[in-house]
Amino acid sequence: MKLMSDLNCSDYEEMLNIPTHLVIILSQDGKILKSNIEHKKILGWNLDEILGKSLHFFMHEGDHEVINKKLIALISGKELSVTLTTRCCHRDGTLRWISWTAITKDDLLYAIGTDVTKMMETETETALIQNTIVQKEYQTRFTTFFEQSTLAMEIYSLDGFPLAVNKAWEVLFDTTRDQLKGYNILKDPLVRHSTIWSYVQKAYQGESVEVPAFWYDPGTLNKPGRARWLEAWISPVKDEFGGIREIALILKDVTEKIETQKALVKSIIERKATEEKFQIISNRLSMAVKAGHIGIWEWIPETNHVYWDETTELMYGYVEGTFPRTLDALNERIHPEDKDYLWRSISQAIEQKRPYRIDHRIIKKDGVQRWVQESGMALYDEKGKAYHMLGTVMDITERIEAEEDQKFLSQSSELLNISLDYKEILKTLSGHAINYFCDGVFVDQLLPDGEIKRLMIVHDDQEMKAKLEKLDKDFPSHHENNPMLKPLFNGQLMFNEDSDVFLEQIRTTHSEIYYLALKDLKVKSSIRIRLKGRESVLGMMTFITMKGSSKNLTKRHIWLAEELTYRASMAFENALIHQASQEAIRSRDEFLSIASHELRTPLQSLTLQNQMRKRNLDKKMFDVFTPDKVSGMIEADLRHLMRINRLIDDMLDISHIRAGKLTFMKEKVEFCSFVKDVLERFRPQVESKGCYMTAVYTDSLVSNIDIYRIEQVIVNLLTNAMKYGAGTPIKVEVCQRQNKIQLHVHDQGPGIKEEDTERIFERFERAISSNEVSGLGLGLYISRQIMTQNQGALYVRSIIGKGATFTLELPLEE
Incomplete structure (x- = not known):
């Protein structure tokens, strides 16, 4: 690896073609002879604007003195090469920090510069790592990612005590920060006897060093932890006067890499430029951030330039490198309702000189809304003015949606308590769903007889609701073989993200008119889920979104719809159970009321008559007890007792029916003869009510029946005819209809x-109010139960004002 002093003129000539560095060749008197300043518009100047001019032309006035001293030392031969960092004037008027390294060869000055503006301005982890490698530049700690970095980082005081460690360090050494109390790196025998010791000493002497991979084995001193290969970077952190303030140490576990491929360590050691070393470390940090899906951003308040890394650009919907880097472009992506809140939070953070963290919505370039968590902090100049802001951004949409979903379901559970009316509960839950994730909800009920009934349609658009109601009215049998009802029968959820595709299936099973009517509804997507109670199927809920709506059902909403349907099912079933229990209570109370009334009437009559008889006996009025009068008294008492007995029999029959213990003794009888006998025995009671009874019979008909129970039914029908048609004729007709025996009672x-x-x-x-007629209202119920047990039927046809015809049907025996 060549040192700067070993580079020849041709090396520098070749460097003119390097786009990442600024190369300038000057004469001994400081005039610019050659430069690559035009390449990539470094500093913004054109070559013809600077040729022949002094180096001071684009140097900040405050740095001229330092530049002159360095050039004199170089030209005089006191120094073979010089290194310094100066402020350079960009053509647009802004200042850039350039790190220079210069030598003299053949009466010419050769200088190579690197733009380190971001390194000088940003107090980040990246700046800390770069400044430990780049020559004696202003350094600051990269606090934003210190704790998040996957690299183990330590900060030591000048006397060797730890000031700070990050979480990665705790994981690497399997220890906690509290266990570091009293630890001193300068006195650690494991450090002093390892290859890292000499590098630690250099760092404490003011030199930034990169420690090649070394073997760390705590077991040699009976310390906890496993042996491993480590890489380290050690650098003094200096204050603005060049004094050492503290020592930064960065460690990385490279055991796996060392064991599998040592080429990586070798490539890092053999880097010839400190800038390239920094780039490697920076890339590692960037990868760590990307692994956590965290984006990095920077904002220069003075120029309103905004810088995003690749992760941030992708998060906001931009292809890498296409974000315009302006504040206006950023504001376009902030949700309008959150913009004021965001900038107010940033302003307060700057004013109070503290970091900030805020959750807000963004609108991606493709129009999709997302939630992000943005964190940031500002850097301040000596006057306390914020000149640079940097921070992170992370997509938290899934977390926000999960929180909102849980809130929605929690509110749904609370809504279950608003009523015990299942229709009101289902309507309320449907409206709650419409307010959150869908446009409409249908509820279909499966009745006990297997019929499917559209219980309700909930939709904010009344026109659409009317269309749906008309569809049910125009196609009453559309449920037959309808694929939409599969979830109701097989229990499997049905999700149709594109309803048009699903409608093509219906087209194959239903009429074209029905298909077109469904298509006209313009449903975009739907979710259908069965309503199931603990033991029975109750119906089905259908959630829909409409074409043109901003809402769209996705796989995320399947779970949400299932949870809501489960709650609706429980509420539905509980409401039905409550309704049934209330009905049972009502029936019980009514039964007790009627029974007490019906029993009290004959009992009161018996009581009054016997009290009167006792008074007559006490007064020795024996003339009222003639044989004829006593016979009348006995007949009256017997009628009252028979009435009481009949009421008790009805109550017992009801009890037996509910318990399934109503007994039957069947025998084959000639039905017409059986009916004649019953009518003749009952005729005196009919005539006592002023009714005239006629009977019409057909040929001999045989049936296998319980004659006692069937007589009970016939008598009940005749009793009702007398009760409701007192004083009018009663006609009884027995006939055969196909393989059935029919008995008609006309009143x-x-x-x-x-x-x-x-x-x-x-x-x-009863057909009319219980105040108008007596009885428990059990006769017809018991009669129908008896007919059902005898494989028969009992029904009525009637015209208001013209009487009623009760028909008894029994199977005909061959």
């Missing part, structure tokens, strides 16, 4: 509304 009562024709077969239900 001329007030009739039953069509919407009530199923309700009246439920427990405690």
